[in-house]
Amino acid sequence: MTEPNAGPTAGPIAGGTGALADPAYREAVVDLLGALAYGEISAFERLAEDAKLAPTTRDKTELVAMASAEFGHFASLRERLNDLGADPFVAMAPFQQAIDSFHAHTAPSTWLEGLVKAYVGDGLAADFYREVAAFLDADTRSLVLETLADTGHSEFAVDRVRAAIEADPKVGGRLALWGRRLMGEALSQAQRVVAERDTLSALLAGGVDRPGMDLAAIGRMFTRITENHTQRMSTLGLQS
């Protein structure tokens, strides 16, 4: 089967200019977009599944709206992979196991756990997109930043979670533990992916036309992501 979006550039890695002319960089970008694309399609699946826990059709629609937005992101990433001459599904395959494991280990058992996951997950994804954008060529960066601009569907979760904690403060303690588990699983899967995919570590190390990161800078990046997570938990009324 051929991809509907496959343009005239389809085929084995097409030629490029600028940073993309470097095969190692190009491979890293295909890996990165493949990881993001699989992340989006599985976010769709999880949100659609977690929407079943909604107490009302109105609440359900909020998670369904987020799921549909994730599919929109996926479609943009798939198009970019096709433009780069890569098969999007081949590019996604190496990340399937880690992302599936993350979701298998963090399947919400209540509507509120689903809301916390949607809010925290959306925020972590946005942070991650923002951090990696700095290491990309201008075209790929624009795509990643546009995808980022379209997140933020999860704000409704804040109202619902805060109201539930106000009604029953014990809920807050359980959801705080849940938030910590989400963050732990996300970090452990992310570390596993970076350790296994040399291309991604090379991307972080930079190139002739692109800035790189030393270990101290990587440490600061994790600090920023962790601080944002703490801030989000606090917005939800939860200790992190």
Added chain:
Amino acid sequence: MTEPNAGPTAGPIAGGTGALADPAYREAVVDLLGALAYGEISAFERLAEDAKLAPTTRDKTELVAMASAEFGHFASLRERLNDLGADPFVAMAPFQQAIDSFHAHTAPSTWLEGLVKAYVGDGLAADFYREVAAFLDADTRSLVLETLADTGHSEFAVDRVRAAIEADPKVGGRLALWGRRLMGEALSQAQRVVAERDTLSALLAGGVDRPGMDLAAIGRMFTRITENHTQRMSTLGLQS
């Protein structure tokens, strides 16, 4: 909670001009849009669920793309209901039971059954939209026809189903029975809805500014819908 799309016209049924100034017509339009909106949100849910049966991520994305398109339709219908001053979720509620029953009685147990349902269901919905459009005021008709123009994501199903029948002709017999069951359930739930909702029968009967349908015309409408279904089954390589 307030709906994000609720504009200044929100509140109990807002005043209108033309056909919408007639309260009975307006109520019928709210009912019809409510039925379509609940149909879309539950089509999203079923397609997202049936996507789990996909043999590959590539196939899965095809059903996920359809699910996302259904959510887009839902969002347009919800906006129109808000513009009419109706609460979309109140408008949807009377149709929940019939539509949920339809899906409960037609939950696919295999990927191919899911594909046939997606293709046949998409086609039936498009036929139904086209038929009811004739009975609507110009603005509502435009919305319904725009929604219709955005269907047709299900063509990929034809390739997959035909290939499966070619590989194993016995598959065709089972899927033909399945197609008949889908059509039977759709008709019986549709009849139940029209019988229970006087507004919808009144809509079909027409009004001062709008054409109506006598029993013979309703008979011809069912004939057209049945013929299109037969045509679609044949496109899939199935007897109806």
